Amino acid sequence: MKDYTSYSVEDFIIDDDFVRWVKFGDLEEFWTEFMAEHPGKRDEIEEAIGFLKMFDDEGAVLTPDTVANLQQQITDRIDIPVSAATVHEIVRARTRRTYAFAYAAAVSLILLVTAAWWRFNPGVAAETHTAVSLQEPYPTGSLMEHVVPKGVRSRITLADGTQVWLNADSRMQYARDFMSGDTREVYLQGEAFFDVKPDPSRPFIVHIHDVEIRVLGTAFNVKGYAEDSRIEATLVHGKISIEGDVYEDVTLAANQRAILMKEEKGLVVENNVETDTYTAWRRGILVFDDQPLYEILPILERTFNVTIHTEDAYALDCRFTAKIRNKSLEEVLELFRTSDTIGYTIAGKDVYIKGSFCNDLP
Structure with a gap:
């Protein structure tokens, strides 16, 4: 029996059962009860979910933007004071050994995240695993x-x-x-x-x-x-x-x-x-409470990094109530379908929707 009460963020990231829950919703009842019984672990669980969700799309790769964001979160965790007035001076003042450890920790955690996620995405072609270099994220x-x-x-x-x-x-x-x-x-x-x-x-x-x-x-x-x-x-x-x-x-x-x-x-x-x-x-949960589609679509665009095009102006007034977790873009679009007359096409970062989402509008 696993003792999740002693797990760190990194432990959760590489745990198969945890990854399956985040990815597919397996053992939903167990994890819901665990967080209710152990509220002190919620922050670590949410942070682990945040890391894993960066690779939620099947085509997700280590783009510069993704790595920069992941690196920022990692530097926060290893206590590099990114908000201090003398960031560069503080980092340079650290011993070579400490800085090397921090750098290694960042690289290792990125590898842990990608390994955990790709283990459950076998369809991702090996040639899409893009190599990138880490850069210091501190602005001048x-x-x-x-x-x-x-x-x-x-x-x-x-x-x-x-x-x-x-x-x-x-x-x-x-x-x-x-x-x-x-x-x-x-x-x-x-x-x-x-x-x-x-x-x-x-x-x-x-x-x-x-x-x-x-x-x-x-x-x-x-x-x-x-x-x-x-x-x-x-x-x-x-x-x-x-x-x-x-x-x-x-x-x-x-x-x-x-x-x-x-x-x-x-x-x-x-x-x-x-x-x-x-x-x-x-x-990582999307909650819509009787919201019109013109409010929902921008949220989906930001969440999945796409641009959504609709040909039916009336469709934007359709209202929906939904709670969505661990769903791909395709699964979310299916949830909003109300008839077989609705279709959609995904072309890269563009999503084209045909038909109306609701039938009670003119």
Whole structure:
């Protein structure tokens, strides 16, 4: 009997039963019960899932973007302080032996992930296993920036201990001297979940578009892609205040959600929301609650790194409720089919959909 309570992230990644669960949903009941009984292992399990999901597509290879993202997560795990003001100096100050160990750990973990995933993807041709070189991810200048491409999620630990999960096609910036001021400030484009380390003397501020979200110590989700018509903030626990020049200031309590309309400059607060609906993406789960297709398709595009084309304008108003985990793009498209008259073609990074997704629209 395996003792999963003693497993590390790396142990989960190379465990056959764990990989089958992430890939195919095997033993779903066992893993659901395990996480419920051992909440202290949830972070490690979610991190292992995040690594494995990077190779969820059958054609997934070690592209530069994927490796850069994976390397960033690995450097976070081996405690290279990527958010410090003197990253280069700190790295150079480490002994040659320590740096060599960190580099070897990064390479080894990449190999573990790819080996575990390809073991369950025998159809991937050997010639698609692209070799790449590792590059230092540290930018120059006064800002640190984490960029997460489409098809990938990332988890980051900031210098103050705050944990940030960045969703696909998102980026976050913050000053190299993040810890030196009276506030802790980050700039977000896209979607992120923040578990903020409490520090009453230094509020944590998230800037997104023309809005500021100010917290002391709490957990919340923020969504506001450039193409979105609104900004959404969902509070899991704690308290946050939302401020903006053109919006009414508002303070959220646990299980509240604020929706800020960009064009109308309006604000709506929802009470007693099911927060997991808006945060499950951290665990690789897509949750749609009576949402129109015009909101769902951009999420699928970011999740699977594709562009989806529809020929039926009415189809975008079709509404769906679904909870999706460990599904390929083809499986997800099949879930949204409502009749045999719907067809789709996948050509590289483009998906072409013909027919209507629902029959109750003109």
